[in-house]
Amino acid sequence: MFFRLSLGLLPALFLSGVIGVAVPFNSHCYADESLVLGALYNSSGTQAGLDIPSSQGARLAVEQANRNGGVLGRPVVLEIRDGQSKAEVVKVKTSELLDATPEPVALFGLSDTDLVLAAAPLAARSKRVFLTSGATSPQLPAQVPEYLFLACFGDNVQASAAAEWAHKDRSARSALVLFDSSQTYTRLLQGYFQARFKQLGGEVVAQRSFTSTDLKQSLDDLPDADVVFLAAESPHDIRTAISMIRDAGLTCPIIGGDSFDSEGLWNKSSDVDEVYFTTHAYLGEDNQNPRVIAFRRQYVEAYPDSVPDAFAALGYDAARLLMESIERAKSADPEEVRRALADIRQFDGVTGTMSYPKGSRIPSKSVSLIGVSGGKLHLVAEILPKRVPPH
Template sequence: MKLRSFAHYALMAILLVLAACDDKNETVNIGAIYNLTGGLSSLGVPSSEGAALAVEALNERGGILGREVNLVLVDGETNPDVISEKTQELIEATENMPVIIGLTGTDTALAAARVAAGNKRVFITSGATSPLLPTDVPEYLFLACYGDNVQAAVAAEWAISELKAKTVAVLYKSDMTYTKLIRKYFEEVFKEKGGDVVLSQGYTADSLNDVAAGLPDADLIYFAASPDDVIPGITAIRGTGYTGPIASGDGFDIDENWGKLPTEDNAFFTTHADVSASNTNSQMIAFRKAYASKYPDQEPSAFSALAYDAVMLMAEATEKAGSLDAEAIREALSTLQDYQGLTGTISYKNGSRIPVKSVALFKVEDGKEVFVREITPDSVPAP
């Protein structure tokens, strides 16, 4: 009887060890939804590349919790309905996937995050900057990027202090949440600092040329645009004879597409990080080297770096939680402090799921983006 009992427990111990080994060898899946096609693909494609690079880096250093990491990438097609459907399909088809990352637009991120939260999955948006998102999707939605109220405040303060602008005409896409919000925050801070908003005019893709032609005289034009409207919009504005400064947010971060305007030298925008070869930060140098090896014909963008950070935030929170349980990861992420990311030091403070970060200011010279400096605003309007 004792012999049988010993054999029984020995067998059970072996099975437990094997089960633990099998569990340890299970792949950790990170869901990723990016707009690889459609109007936001210029941001979605480089974002997906940054996420894939981060997964490779994680696996080179041993994965997450000792397990191999796999990126499960789907195309949102810049369509909120498609995104909602694909998010649900992704969740149903993928095991060991407590976190989904992705998207660079407010409306598209909201579509995915609501489905993720409904299934109790953490969603980290790498580039959707609406500070209202965490309120729209309580508990489960985190931003890896700053909020639009932060970057708009930087642009307004800089326009007043550096450009000495006293008047501004604001042009914004009227059917896009991102553009409507960022222009609201910009106008609020510009007025607070003593500036005068002489016009705040919405446009659609069909009315862009006509609206640009009707802009009044102003020291500055703040053009809150979607990425696909930047080139045609600036072309239309310059076509009226206006030669003054044009400013915007990270919708202007369109990388090599500025080459379509080779003589443009008076456009400025706020974005998330300096990922250029001139950045001497050792972490950025290593990122650029790895990026060049994987994508030899492409330059990384700030959105590539943001997606890289989103993956690494997921890994950091999972290691801190010591578990693939989504609730444990959510709790660990909510208290993460001073994470040194490519796009800055990331901390979630006082229950906020929007990180405290600085803003990068760029200008356009000869069809290229040129880093000016990092700025933290004096004051930030409420979401």
Template sequence: MNIGAIYNLTGDQQNLDIPSSQGALLAVDELNSIGGILGKNVNLLLEDGETDTVVIARKTEALISSNPDMPVIIGMSDTDVVLAAAHVAAKHKRTFITSGATSPLLPEQVPNYLFLACYGDNVQAAAAAEWAVNTLKASKVAVLYKQGMSYTELLRKYFVTRYIELGGTITVDKGYTVESFPALLTDLGDADLIYLSASPNEVISEVSQIRAAGVTVPILSGDGFDIGEGWQKLPDEDNSYFTTHADVGADNKSPAVIAFRAAFMKKFPGHEPDAFTALGYDTVKLVAATIEKAGSTEAQAVREALSTMQKFQGITGEISFTAGNPIPVKSVALMRVDRGAEKLIQEILPTSVPLP
């Protein structure tokens, strides 16, 4: 039984997608150890999208052409690259499940055939805004966001909307490029917090530049900051925070997380799982539960079974889909960067979420 998977194992998205692909591979091993799906061994047909939309579209087309019995393709963690694959999948009436792309606009862009295994950016941005106001007591925020990237622009939009609703003041709200970023740090107003909506591959560089500029206020962001072992490159940083999908750290006492960590580190010695690892893992397990529910690998039957999936329990939380809404409602993990490690602060379900 074949499950298609496209992850960017090279290029700008590799910090998120390599862990996700590892989680997916671990899930396949576990499924096969208990008899596979519907009694058949599972093969994960993993392709490297290279963080290139042209390559992704071509490889999606090739996957479907070579495997006409493959009902589902999973993968990737960014809106722009997911769309390149999902449009091709929909053309061939195949379901695409993104494990980590969080734009709540995605289902409208590929109707009926694109599902999220993660929450939407409007949920995590609202959680961040509520935590900034209610816990940090941050009354003034400087918002910096990378231009030309759907993820960073949408995350910034939803955060600003919810933060202003809560009575906060935006001192600076500016887009940037890699080249223009340093100049922004000379005038952040009297902000007591920076909301930095950044590309994952630029997080270390930009946080380093902020601190080198003498800016000491807390930095808050979304799941693009969930770069796992990447934070070891900034061993002194302890005042950055971010929203993400789950806490899978060593101090989590959940039996499910403990078992997941042990299995992961046995398969990938010397590496720590992160939330994106768990998302890849959950997505494969979700596909398995869906096919078992459908009792078939026929593409239409699988899509219909997925659209009504209820209370699938994953490492990253419970997944349920309601009619016409292929985005699950899930809580948000608020994390702190603690000298090279990531530590859970709290779980948040925001009280109000901006519309997509």
């Protein structure tokens, strides 16, 4: 019989950097039959706004699996480590997970490309899958061959969706591109947007790079354009940049990527309008998708003080993908699980129906475009881009 971890204890346990979920005893005294999944999420630092919801989604998936008899009739133990949003810490915590007894069947988590590149090579060296729930660089699988998979779309897909929507639906023919040059995610995202927008016949009138430390100086004296593409990562930078764009007199649409889908970013932004962003799923109360309705209800029941976002759904889907792969492999052997994951087709996730095309470790799935009006979010469109720039 499994115990239900008291949700009131979760914040303290998570901040300590170690937490075991859905096990019948102390997390370091496993029964021989337990299946261990290792996860890396950041409960502190710049990535906390994305990773805490994602880790909660993962916990929910494992708790549900255990209430239904586990996987292959065995209880699932979820071991989470806090990477503190620092690559050097992520490396240490990844090694801790891989050196534990019993060894994890697979590892997953993280929402940042650079942090994934700190963790995934270590997993591959131990011949373990690393499934990133939220890091969207389409270059990642080539950087860590065979063992690194995405549970999310690639940046070239979401950037193309943004460019096609701006060009077709908003008749944008000129774009101003602003991006954080210190992050791999933002550099790649803006590059893919520019490539697709130009393919469509659009003109990039200017591009400005910035970092968190020189944001205000870098975004001074902005030229006019039909649309602004803003590739920023931290909530603080996103809020500051949007305010500066509006203060400069630009009233055109501002479009961003999935980093805009951060819990708490918009709930105090009643003056924000004409802001849009691409993300993995729309989880608003008005979404009538049965899978979204069920997930939203279950998540709120488990975490009454939280509202689920796309990253919560990504963590949930990533944990379920790995458990589904173990079921399909009929084995907890890491190599069998890797092969089963690569063969996943038509997996019904909260963030969409996913399939890994033959030879690819990035799933094919659509992009949700969300609008922000008066601080409220609404679904604008579901987009499957017609053309995507190469990796």
